[in-house]
Amino acid sequence: MSTGKVIIVDDEDDVREAYDQTLALEGFEVFAFSSARDALSLITPDWPGIVVSDIRMANMDGLELLARIREIDRELPVLLITAHGDVAMAVNAMHQGAYDFMEKPPDPLHMLEVISRALKLRHLVLENRRLRLELGSAPAPVEEILGTTPAMIRLRQIVSMLARADVDTLVTGDTGTGKELVARALHKTGPRAGEKFVAVNCAALPESLIESELFGHEKGAFTNAHSRRIGKIEYAHKGTLFLDEIESIPLRVQVKLLRVLQERLIERIGSNETIEVDIRVIAAAKGDLAALCEAGEFRSDLFFRLNVATIEIPTLAERLEDIPLLFSAFVRQIAARRKLEPPEISAELLSVLMRHDWPGNVRELKNWAEKYVIGLPLGDLSPALPAQGPEESRGLVALVDQFEKQSIAQALVKNRGRIGRTAEYLKIPRKTLYLRMQKYHLRKEE
Structure with missing residues (x-):
């Protein structure tokens, strides 16, 4: 079972092969294309993956590919890779709907973190669509x-x-x-x-x-x-x-x-x-x-x-797994109402939110989303968040490790320590799960 599906589009063979190898080693299922036109043949509204593309390519460039993908499915995350220092191009890409951008050559760890985050969003979007279909004609x-x-x-x-x-x-x-x-x-x-x-x-x-x-x-x-x-x-x-x-x-x-x-x-x-x-x-x-x-x-x-x-109605503490979905939805709704760009929601923030007790339940979570959108401190949650300055920063690797450890621990509890079910729930191979459990000193009873 793969970590997720990723389409790679780059007309430079050595660059494309490097991306392919990096992602494959982490368990991703990679589909590599040298042209944007060929990549489009794989994309459908229910395609369960994301797209990573270079911007400057012959025939169809990354921005045109982005536009064509958004015609098929506006919610499919597209990550664009720009030349070093091409800030104007990157800003233009974000305005046109790109999920994120990276400078070339991208840092492998940063690239993996962004791709993982985009895939989680994609899975969430498709899960919501599936639930709507299950509800049938539910208004x-x-x-x-x-x-x-x-x-x-x-x-x-x-x-x-x-x-x-x-x-x-x-x-x-x-x-x-x-x-x-x-x-x-x-x-x-x-x-x-x-x-x-x-x-x-x-x-x-x-x-x-x-x-x-x-x-x-x-x-x-x-x-x-x-x-x-x-x-x-x-x-x-x-x-x-x-x-x-x-x-x-x-x-x-x-x-x-x-x-x-x-x-x-x-x-x-x-x-x-x-x-x-x-x-x-x-x-x-x-x-x-x-x-x-x-x-x-x-x-x-x-x-x-x-x-x-x-x-x-269950308390929020009884359904902590819903916090990422709820918080993301509230942030989007509030940002749209206030005519603001919705701020990015980091893995660290979600980790902190999922550790909170939530005595005020969903209403309290919505209040925090309102504060987050308008840039106010998150009250009692703020001390749990890492400092943002360069000296105080804990670093991307530490943040990703912490979030990954907590996600695996929660999945083990949810699936009563059953390795097979936990691996399926996390959408990772059993071998990867065992390695991660060893890395974070987690046991089945976690």
């Missing part, structure tokens, strides 16, 4: 629930299933795991997609106002009730009502909410008129509702009524 809102771990794939499947069922649903998970994102996906992929989605943060409402906010009131129902007010439940008629942090609702209001769930009827404060509502209720809780019921802080009958269909 975009479900695809916005990012993650390639089994837990997240299963979560998307459950959301798609429950969305069509149009049943009241309880979404549980720690703060910042994405409960509202799941609720919106349930709404947008269900039969009520064209109607209102009304979100209520129950914890943000004062106890004295929450009943009026939910059920509405008539003019004169209480002091300062100068006019009739339509409550959130009535306003959500025909659509979806999302009650976030439902455990914050006082017990006296829970009684009235139970009637809404059972009978789909409400009464505004100060009125005897019964109003029928047609809504789907999605409730979210960050606490353990069963424990709150035992403590007498949440009504058991309301809990049982909500607990028919439940979605539990």
Whole structure:
């Protein structure tokens, strides 16, 4: 099994052969071409590799090759090699969509690091495409629930299933795991997609106002009730009502909410008129509702009524493998919103991110992505990052070694120390895995 597929394009035979030998020794599957036109015959939208090309070549140069490749697949990484000091050409290449550029002759270690990084990106892009195909006709809102771990794939499947069922649903998970994102996906992929989605943060409402906010009131129902007010439940008629942090609702209001769930009827404060509502209720809780019921802080009958269909969202710490995908997506989204160039995400940064505890879950990761895009220090993460000055730099080799060691250790744990499965998961030969384990003093039980 190869480390990855690489197309090499260079019209100088000795240079092309040197690249071929360097990459082959590291386990890459190399396809070497002397002309860009010949290389194009191998490239398809689902080709699972990358392209490394010289810029200055006869007939079709590297920039034209880049343009032709982007017509086939805009997300296929192309690394261009420029003559020493040809900065203007390198900048032009990046503007036209090159993944990266290297000066000729490239440093072998640097070349291997850039190629490995580009291949990881390519594999990620193709994996996302595969997941979209597996989801079939699943609409975009479900695809916005990012993650390639089994837990997240299963979560998307459950959301798609429950969305069509149009049943009241309880979404549980720690703060910042994405409960509202799941609720919106349930709404947008269900039969009520064209109607209102009304979100209520129950914890943000004062106890004295929450009943009026939910059920509405008539003019004169209480002091300062100068006019009739339509409550959130009535306003959500025909659509979806999302009650976030439902455990914050006082017990006296829970009684009235139970009637809404059972009978789909409400009464505004100060009125005897019964109003029928047609809504789907999605409730979210960050606490353990069963424990709150035992403590007498949440009504058991309301809990049982909500607990028919439940979605539990894993914490970020339970799906660390998703961090590179999530962080990259957030950086791209934030950079596009702010009309900035997305900064490069280094292997060292990803390594630091994957060692963090993430008490704030995905929301915390997104906050760090925002800081990273606009160039602010990453708070508690900054001390773990290496200094950037030449004296303090740990060097490329050390950074790559550290990231590689951690990746192998995590893969061993994930695959329960099984060498064959771990090698397949990492997409490297067994022999290479054994050599790397020996190099980093890793054991099967790591």
